[in-house]
Amino acid sequence: MTMLSLAAVLAEAARRYPERVAIVDHAERISYRDLWAQSRAYAAGLRELGVGAGDTVAVLVPNVADFPRAYYGALAVGARIVPVHLLLTPQEMAYVLRDSGTDLLVAHSSQLENALAAARIAGTRVASVGPMPPGIPDAPPRLEEVAASVAPLPTYVSREAEDVAVIFYTSGTTGEPKGALLTHLNLVMNATVNVFDANEVRADDVVMGCLPLFHTFGQTVGMNGTFRLGGTLVLLARFTGEAAIDLMVREHVTVFHGVPTMYIGLLEAAAKADKLPELRICVSGGASLPVAVLERFSAVFGSTVFEGYGLSETSPTATTNQPAFGTRAGTIGHPIWGVEVEIARAEVDERIELLPTGELGEIVIRGHNVFAGYLNRPEATAEAMVDGWFRSGDLGTKDADGFITIVDRKKDLVIRGGFNVYPREVEEALARHPSVVQVAVIGVPDPVLGEEICAVVVPDPGGLTEQELIDWSREKLGKHKYPRQIRFVEALPMGPSFKVLKRELRRTFGQ
Incomplete structure (x- = not known):
């Protein structure tokens, strides 16, 4: 039995780099030592509210310091986490709470109205974090206050490597959203490989945290990757090109992670900006980055964009352009360390038939990043996992140099x-x-x-x-x-x- 907890990502950073700044959130600058202490305090508060090992905690928090506190607090008490999209309606949120069997919803005070409405529909308990606005009837317990009344956990509750750490709800482009089960091993490995193998990052890197932390890209590649490295994460709760450029210049950001719409927003804002950040590494994912945008961005910001590819079901990173192999615009690069990505015959559903170099087919993935299945959906899991490979639903090719190109979604x-x-x-x-x-x-x-x-x-x-x-x-x-x-x-x-x-x-x- 192998023991491993995703909580170790923050715990070890606090042990190794206690004085380094982990998080910048507006005027707040929080060291690794303090962030881990605050997370352990939240863990004790969660335990006081009845949450124990194996329970499920949903987190509805924007990109502020309370997200990592609640996230690592839940991991430290041994719970599994359901990150909740901030843009969901109360009905959609209630579906996620019910489907995941959430025991407690931790909601930021700015999201409380929707959280309470969803919790009423789902019959779920709520605790709040963040400054409480006055006049909320039946205000739920404040996690900070509960945490302050008990001693913090001395360390995190150990888990098995294959236990579920996070349940990501897929966007539900076909029918109802499904809960993808990601293990501690999946997520520790993905964060580690992203920073130590895929890119040439440095311990003094300052990373822009504008991708939503509730989303797999922002959570694994942004937050967990930065903490695994011991870097600094600069949080931005609401992205605009202007706000991002101002913040990156002010905080000397060196690494930017974004989706194509963010790159387009930065290009529009750059035309009006007095000064641009000096970015060493830019990573794009989430959707295909048009080559024209990539070329314009590289010219304006003087920075290489490393386009990658992944899904909620693959922790998320499966492939990326990497300095070790060179970059090629319009491709998603090579598989990350320890992961195999191949092209299979798309029209054959019941088995995986790998295709020769250059042929168009479905992208299939195998390795430490592949999820443990969909929550309570054995049929959907059996459709997605065939012969040990995860079927992505994306069509692509692989050339003689090993570069993979996405052509499109099968269904598009x-x-x-x-x-x-x-x-x-x-x-x-x-x-x-x-x-x-x-x-x-x-x-x-x-x-x-x-x-x-x-x-x-x-x-x-x-x-x-x-x-x-x-x-x-x-x-x-x-x-x-x-x-x-x-x-x-x-x-x-x-x-x-x-x-x-x-x-x-x-x-x-x-x-």
Whole structure:
């Protein structure tokens, strides 16, 4: 039996680098020693509220210091964590609380209204953290006050390496969200490999923490990775390009993790900024970064962008562009240390049939990062895990140098007049138009061709017409690929993890 707890990530950092600044949250600068002491105090408070080893604690906290305190506090008491998206409605939140069997919801005071409404529906107990606004009827117990009334835990409760540490709820692009079970081993290994093998990070790195900590990318690569290294995490609760640039300059940030919409936001803000941060490492994930955006960002900020790939079910990182192998724009690089990523025949469901180099198929993943299955969903687990491989649902290729390229989601493929059209290829072409800020391509029903290509575009203000963009794209794309329909919008619908919600676009424009 191997014992391992994700809580060790913070506990060991506090032991090795007690005086180093772990977290910058506005004016607050918290050392590793203090952050671990505060987390152990929260752990004792949780125990006082009836939470023990193997129980489930949901965490509804924005990017403030209370997130790591509550997160590592729950881990220290031996509980498993359900991070809750801040953008969910009370009904959606109640579904997550019920489905996960949450014993206690820890909610930041800024989220209390939704938390209490969700808890009433789900029949779940609530504790609050953060400054309590006055006049809340039936205010729940404050975790800080409960923690202050008892002695902190001396150390964390040990767990088995294969015990579940975190349950991530997938976005639910198909049906209801499912709880992906991530073990202590999954998450310790992913944080470790991200910082020590994938990138050339340094102990004095200052990392921008603007990705939501409730999301797997911000949590594992951002927070846990930084703490594993002993670096400093600078928190930003609400991302805008301007706020991020100001904060990065002020705190001398050297590492930026973001999703494509954040890179686009930083580029827009850079045009108006007096000074830009000196970034050594930039990591992009969560969705495909258009090559045009990557090139513009590298030129403006003078920094290499390492694009990676992963899913909630893979802890999340599966592949990334890495200095050891060189970078190649438009690819997701190579598998991380200890993980295998191959291309399998997409149309064969019941077994994994690996394809030769260069052929298009489904990306499949095997290694220490692959989850322990979906909570209470054996059929969904059996569909996703075949012959020891996790089926990603993404289509891609692997070239002779081992670089992997994502072509598209299996379910986003558009079949126009019998021809397969991959929206990502069309999006990459349109993203190069100087007046296109952001674009998403979908298939819409067509009585003759079955599906037609529709580009939903956020344009620069300045009078781009639909016909101009159609004519421009016609020169860049094959006859069966260029969009015949353009729809201009002010913003694309985003999910909690900043992915474009194509199902919403299909609902709006596919009628």
